[in-house]
Amino acid sequence: MLDLTGKNALVTGIANNRSIAWGIAQQLHKAGANIGVTYLPDEKGKMEKKVKDLVEPLSPSLFLPCNVQDDEQVKSTFGTIKDKWGSIDILVHCLAFAKKDDLTGGFSETSREGFSLALEISAYSLALLAGAAKPLMSEGGSIVTLTYLGGVRAIPNYNVMGVAKAALESSVRYLAAELGEQKIRVNAISAGPIRTLASSAVGGILDMIHHVEEVAPLKRTVTQLEVGNAAAFLCSDLASGITGQVLYVDAGYEITGM
Numbered sequence: 001m002l003d004l005t006g007k008n009a010l011v012t013g014i015a016n017n018r019s020i021a022w023g024i025a026q027q028l029h030k031a032g033a034n035i036g037v038t039y040l041p042d043e044k045g046k047m048e049k050k051v052k053d054l055v056e057p058l059s060p061s062l063f064l065p066c067n068v069q070d071d072e073q074v075k076s077t078f079g080t081i082k083d084k085w086g087s088i089d090i091l092v093h094c095l096a097f098a099k100k101d102d103l104t105g106g107f108s109e110t111s112r113e114g115f116s117l118a119l120e121i122s123a124y125s126l127a128l129l130a131g132a133a134k135p136l137m138s139e140g141g142s143i144v145t146l147t148y149l150g151g152v153r154a155i156p157n158y159n160v161m162g163v164a165k166a167a168l169e170s171s172v173r174y175l176a177a178e179l180g181e182q183k184i185r186v187n188a189i190s191a192g193p194i195r196t197l198a199s200s201a202v203g204g205i206l207d208m209i210h211h212v213e214e215v216a217p218l219k220r221t222v223t224q225l226e227v228g229n230a231a232a233f234l235c236s237d238l239a240s241g242i243t244g245q246v247l248y249v250d251a252g253y254e255i256t257g258m
């Protein structure tokens with residue numbers, strides 16, 4: 001039985017009720033996990049209020065700012081987690097960013113700055129957060145991140161984010177190899193296209209979704225809660241033998257050819 005009772009689960013990347021991280025947080029909570037949430041702070045505190053109101057029904061025992069571009073903030077956030085929780089069992093990395101200009105047109109036009117920014121926020125951050133969580137996972141743990149097919153295939157307009165997802169998937173393997181000894185498992189979920197704040201920046205996202213609805217074996221795309229179920233499974237003891245993997249939760253689209 002899928003049971004996460006007594007597990008401390010830190011979920012990053014909730015921006016609104018369409019966020020995949022929100023679907024994951026709900027399913028982890030349903031399975032009994034104690035939820036902690038981090039959000040990306042902005043100057044006016046708008047995101048803090050919005051996310052706080054949204055996650056209230058899950059009664060998170062931690063609610064902290066964490067901009068992965070800010071080393072000091074990451075350090076202080078994990079310091080607070082250590083003081084309040086003592087240990088982390090589950091870390092959900094569910095964040096990414098690229099400039100809108102770099103998510104349309106030709107990949108050869110990607111700027112140096114846009115490339116670095118996308119790779120830093122979307123891929124390096126997994127190693128950064130895993131490194132911060134590692135000392136708090138002395139009893140073992142599970143880390144799950146979110147990727148997309150554009151990391152292994154050339155998908156129109158996905159461009160620099162595809163390169164970032166390739167780096168992210170490779171990071172999953174290197175982290176799994178390093179942290180396995182400490183009984184920390186690291187896996188990725190490759191989700192089918194879903195309408196969210198982040199995906200709306202990708203040129204032609206609605207066409208991508210319609211295409212999947214036509215050709216995927218299940219003739220539809222997936223929901224945030226379905227991704228959440230897969231994440232809960234990967235974070236549970238039911239997946240105790242699985243690490244370093246990319247699990248496709250995409251209504252079967254990945255297997256299709258002509």
Ligand SMILES: NC(=O)c1ccc[n+]([C@@H]2O[C@H](COP(=O)([O-])OP(=O)(O)OC[C@H]3O[C@@H](n4cnc5c(N)ncnc54)[C@H](O)[C@@H]3O)[C@@H](O)[C@H]2O)c1
Nearest residue numbers: 013014015019020040067068095096146193194196197198
């Ligand atoms: N929506 C899709 O179709 C889809 C498909 C496959 C994978 N994914 C991946 O799922 C993950 C979540 O995206 P989503 O689609 O739910 O969109 P979303 O916009 O709801 O989530 C993206 C999150 O990244 C956070 N973020 C951006 N920059 C950050 C920073 N510097 N520090 C901390 N957080 C930061 C945002 O605040 C936001 O919460 C991403 O990795 C995305 O690439 C999405």
